[in-house]
Amino acid sequence: MPLLKPITSPTLLANEAICKANIARMAKKAAKHHVALIPHFKTHQSLEVGNWYKEFGINEITVSSIQMAAYFSGQSWKNIHIAFPFNPLEINLLNRLVKDHSISIQLVNAEVAQALADRLTSPVEFFIEIDAGYGRAGVEVSDFGKIEEIMRIANRSDKLDFKGFYIHAGHTYHANKEGIHAIHGQTKAALRMLKDKYCDEFPDLITRSGDTPSCSIEEDFEGIDEIGPGNFAFYDLTQASIGSCDKSDIAVALAAPVVDIRKEKREILIHGGGIHLAKDVLINNDGTNNYGEVVLLTEQGWTIPATTSFLKSISQEHGLIKATDELINNIQIGDILGILPVHSCMTADCMRGYFSLKGEKLDHLKGQKAY
Amino acid sequence: MPLLKPITSPTLLANEAICKANIARMAKKAAKHHVALIPHFKTHQSLEVGNWYKEFGINEITVSSIQMAAYFSGQSWKNIHIAFPFNPLEINLLNRLVKDHSISIQLVNAEVAQALADRLTSPVEFFIEIDAGYGRAGVEVSDFGKIEEIMRIANRSDKLDFKGFYIHAGHTYHANKEGIHAIHGQTKAALRMLKDKYCDEFPDLITRSGDTPSCSIEEDFEGIDEIGPGNFAFYDLTQASIGSCDKSDIAVALAAPVVDIRKEKREILIHGGGIHLAKDVLINNDGTNNYGEVVLLTEQGWTIPATTSFLKSISQEHGLIKATDELINNIQIGDILGILPVHSCMTADCMRGYFSLKGEKLDHLKGQKAY
Numbered sequence: 001m002p003l004l005k006p007i008t009s010p011t012l013l014a015n016e017a018i019c020k021a022n023i024a025r026m027a028k029k030a031a032k033h034h035v036a037l038i039p040h041f042k043t044h045q046s047l048e049v050g051n052w053y054k055e056f057g058i059n060e061i062t063v064s065s066i067q068m069a070a071y072f073s074g075q076s077w078k079n080i081h082i083a084f085p086f087n088p089l090e091i092n093l094l095n096r097l098v099k100d101h102s103i104s105i106q107l108v109n110a111e112v113a114q115a116l117a118d119r120l121t122s123p124v125e126f127f128i129e130i131d132a133g134y135g136r137a138g139v140e141v142s143d144f145g146k147i148e149e150i151m152r153i154a155n156r157s158d159k160l161d162f163k164g165f166y167i168h169a170g171h172t173y174h175a176n177k178e179g180i181h182a183i184h185g186q187t188k189a190a191l192r193m194l195k196d197k198y199c200d201e202f203p204d205l206i207t208r209s210g211d212t213p214s215c216s217i218e219e220d221f222e223g224i225d226e227i228g229p230g231n232f233a234f235y236d237l238t239q240a241s242i243g244s245c246d247k248s249d250i251a252v253a254l255a256a257p258v259v260d261i262r263k264e265k266r267e268i269l270i271h272g273g274g275i276h277l278a279k280d281v282l283i284n285n286d287g288t289n290n291y292g293e294v295v296l297l298t299e300q301g302w303t304i305p306a307t308t309s310f311l312k313s314i315s316q317e318h319g320l321i322k323a324t325d326e327l328i329n330n331i332q333i334g335d336i337l338g339i340l341p342v343h344s345c346m347t348a349d350c351m352r353g354y355f356s357l358k359g360e361k362l363d364h365l366k367g368q369k370a371y
Numbered sequence: 372m373p374l375l376k377p378i379t380s381p382t383l384l385a386n387e388a389i390c391k392a393n394i395a396r397m398a399k400k401a402a403k404h405h406v407a408l409i410p411h412f413k414t415h416q417s418l419e420v421g422n423w424y425k426e427f428g429i430n431e432i433t434v435s436s437i438q439m440a441a442y443f444s445g446q447s448w449k450n451i452h453i454a455f456p457f458n459p460l461e462i463n464l465l466n467r468l469v470k471d472h473s474i475s476i477q478l479v480n481a482e483v484a485q486a487l488a489d490r491l492t493s494p495v496e497f498f499i500e501i502d503a504g505y506g507r508a509g510v511e512v513s514d515f516g517k518i519e520e521i522m523r524i525a526n527r528s529d530k531l532d533f534k535g536f537y538i539h540a541g542h543t544y545h546a547n548k549e550g551i552h553a554i555h556g557q558t559k560a561a562l563r564m565l566k567d568k569y570c571d572e573f574p575d576l577i578t579r580s581g582d583t584p585s586c587s588i589e590e591d592f593e594g595i596d597e598i599g600p601g602n603f604a605f606y607d608l609t610q611a612s613i614g615s616c617d618k619s620d621i622a623v624a625l626a627a628p629v630v631d632i633r634k635e636k637r638e639i640l641i642h643g644g645g646i647h648l649a650k651d652v653l654i655n656n657d658g659t660n661n662y663g664e665v666v667l668l669t670e671q672g673w674t675i676p677a678t679t680s681f682l683k684s685i686s687q688e689h690g691l692i693k694a695t696d697e698l699i700n701n702i703q704i705g706d707i708l709g710i711l712p713v714h715s716c717m718t719a720d721c722m723r724g725y726f727s728l729k730g731e732k733l734d735h736l737k738g739q740k741a742y
Binding site: 007008009042064065066067084085086087088089090092093108109111112115135136137170257259260261269271274275278279280313315316317318320332333334336345346349350352353361363364366367368369370371 | 378379380413435436437438455456457458459460461463464479480482483486506507508541628630631632640642645646649650651684686687688689691703704705707716717720721723724732734735737738739740741742
């Protein structure tokens with residue numbers, strides 16, 4: 001089946017070979033360092049892409065909402081971990097889900113722990129999420145009072161089983177390699193300290209850390225038992241810019257029709273904007289905005305040109321490419337260009353589904369009917 | 372039916388009364404200035420919200436893609452205009468759609484005009500889109516060569532009917548009132564000049580202009596026959612910041628559950644992030660980022676607090692609010708806060724559906740199954 005001919009409007013291409021190579025590399029690294037890989041599926045949110053992990057021995061997964069956990073349940077995963085501070089309004093939903101599926105959750109305060117202890121109908125394992133410097137979510141690493149308050153509530157309950165500590169050091173996404181190394185050091189130190197402090201009481205406690213930059217770049221995971229990166233399966237220009245991957249490791253590209261060319265300005269207008277790519281942006285060395293970079297589509301996938309053309313601006317449906325001479329001299333209205341995304345998780349969420357390079361449609365949680 | 376009780380996860384509330392007041396105000400203004408209001412539906416993308424316009428005499432609409440035109444077809448609209456440079460890969464789709472529906476399109480180059488002349492099976496009306504300074508799409512206003520080339524192709528064809536000139540001055544979104552006034556002046560001057568130049572040959576030619584800021588703020592539409600604003604139906608914080616509306620005119624708010632509170636840092640963590648609100652951002656006076664502002668939800672809708680709490684950062688699912696003392700002292704984990712969006716079109720596209728204040732679900736194009 002031809003790949004490009006059926007494409008007439010913005011379409012997200014997923015390259016299975018690149019994605020599987022990314023998974024294989026991370027699985028090999030995890031094995032080498034004796035850590036379990038429990039990948040985060042919030043990046044692709046796809047049952048079919050999820051199946052690609054199975055040949056690499058992955059049997060537990062991570063998600064970011066209870067709706068996503070429900071979507072992936074019934075797919076023979078041994079456990080699904082919801083890596084988001086548990087929302088107490090969803091206890092009834094959780095009670096329904098844990099009847100038939102192994103689900104673990106994440107806690108950051110005593111209030112929700114107590115609500116769960118009071119209202120859970122089946123036992124649920126939980127991590128305590130720790131904030132070791134990111135500042136987004138979690139108990140501050142030195143707040144032993146709060147950590148132990150959650151533990152006490154769990155100890156008194158027959159419904160809450162403490163599993164360990166979880167850190168997502170998301171500030172690595174905004175760091176360079178030295179910064180990532182420093183942050184990873186803090187993550188390891190925090191998890192080691194907590195393990196040492198609580199291992200007598202909880203000899204089986206597990207430590208887990210999540211961010212793709214650290215998992216991609218670092219080579220020392222001492223003190224960490226499990227890693228839960230997500231973005232690494234697809235990667236994107238953000239990860240390439242901080243050194244987590246090469247651009248050739250990026251596994252998704254938006255296929256976008258060319259609707260106008262302004263040769264004298266070296267500008268190409270595509271159908272492909274903020275509702276397709278999302279509005280994540282990188283800043284080029286010269287200070288200009290970069291909402292995505294051009295790749296050349298082929299029947300086998302795409303190739304990365306030697307010189308970079310990039311999306312200089314986007315609005316709801318429009319994308320405006322600043323093109324190199326090479327591109328502008330070889331493009332026609334009606335052609336389809338590929339765009340490597342700045343943030344693949346957000347692009348996938350906007351696009352709600354994929355085309356494989358065989359031209360097959362692949363599902364996405366958001367591609368289901370909303371109501 | 373209680374409004375808030377059924378809400379347990381991020382939900383977009385649409386306030387019909389505010390939205391209808393916005394439509395009524397714009398319809399009244401259009402009537403006063405003897406311009407036709409052909410509203411853009413890319414903001415709400417909803418059949419049910421679309422029906423709210425009908426009581427104000429609206430019978431033609433604007434959309435931003437052929438998929439959106441197909442979605443709104445069959446809803447008794449007299450005409451649907453696709454305000455996006457026509458994508459020549461979608462000529463077959465257009466041929467199918469125009470069999471049963473009145474659709475008009477937009478052209479910016481001779482190549483697509485010729486492709487349509489060659490392949491259209493039924494006549495279609497078109498605007499020539501003019502770029503009078505925005506720099507995104509359209510024929511440059513002084514490029515009479517290109518304008519007349521498109522006209523010649525249409526004249527030779529029995530399938531392309533020239534309707535007039537269209538300008539979307541989207542740079543008003545980044546301007547203040549003085550800037551908007553200056554841009555609106557350029558838009559009017561450009562459309563007047565083009566009308567004068569071509570009215571002998573095309574005595575029925577129509578001029579249309581689209582942006583919400585100009586349509587909201589300006590009081591002189593000389594030279595403009597039709598206006599096509601979209602965002603005004605919902606408005607948002609961007610429009611409030613540039614003076615197009617008051618915050619009390621914003622007709623949508625994201626209902627987002629509170630999952631953690633860090634009282635000492637005056638921070639509130641909500642389930643509500645980039646996949647719910649999109650990542651459009653305003654910059655506060657002190658240089659901090661603002662991804663949305665807190666409103667207090669009630670069974671009747673929401674109220675705007677006297678002091679402003681705002682989303683200081685968002686990631687895929689998380690939103691972190693910088694809260695005032697008043698808010699932090701009156702909030703509990705498990706409460707639901709409202710968030711006024713920075714860019715309502717993008718938020719609606721992310722959320723793929725609405726709850727009315729009666730607790731009824733309202734549709735969105737993207738809430739349909741993806742494939």
